Amino acid sequence: xxxxxxxxxxxxxxxxxxxxxxxxxxxxxxxxxxxxxxxxxxxxxxxxxxxxxxxxxxxxxxxxxxxxxxxxxxxxxxxxxxxxxxxxxxxxxxxxxxxxxxxxxxxxxxxxxxxxxxxxxx
Numbered sequence: 001x002x003x004x005x006x007x008x009x010x011x012x013x014x015x016x017x018x019x020x021x022x023x024x025x026x027x028x029x030x031x032x033x034x035x036x037x038x039x040x041x042x043x044x045x046x047x048x049x050x051x052x053x054x055x056x057x058x059x060x061x062x063x064x065x066x067x068x069x070x071x072x073x074x075x076x077x078x079x080x081x082x083x084x085x086x087x088x089x090x091x092x093x094x095x096x097x098x099x100x101x102x103x104x105x106x107x108x109x110x111x112x113x114x115x116x117x118x119x120x121x122x
Contacts, residue, residue, distance in 0.1 A: 027057050027103035036069035036087030041121035044084055045101075049112040053105055056082055060102045064088065065095035071106055072120065082106055083120025 044058035060066050070085040084104075088095070 027101040030068050030102050030104055032071060032104075033067045033069055033089070036067050036089055039069045039085040039087040042084045042086045043121045044082070044119055047082060047117040047119070049117075050105065052111050053107040054080065054082060054112060054117060055103055055105055056084065057101060057103045058084060059099050060086060062096050062098050062100060064092040068102070068104055071104065073106060073108065074120070075109055077115070079116050079118050080108060080112055081118045081120045
């Protein structure tokens with residue numbers, strides 16, 4: 001009996017864990033879908049300057065239950081404040097609770113330069 005328990009424990013250690021929902025090379029790139037229901041601010045993970053804008057990455061849910069519905073940008077001489085809003089599509093149906101890393105590109109009036117990028121949801 002002990003041998004069986006030990007063998008099962010060793011087998012459990014050797015079997016790889018299930019892959020995360022998003023096992024691809026990077027976040028899923030999404031665009032704004034206007035008209036989503038109950039939009040709420042979403043905190044993002046990272047924001048990196050890219051050409052004349054910013055690439056923003058965040059954790060989200062599965063579409064159509066969780067979609068990017070609005071992005072607001074407030075630019076000053078010292079900061080760029082980016083706020084993401086997510087909501088759900090009307091008649092989205094049953095929603096699966098699964099985290100997905102998403103990204104979007106936010107255009108700016110001027111390149112970021114030395115300005116600080118801030119999360120408007122924090």
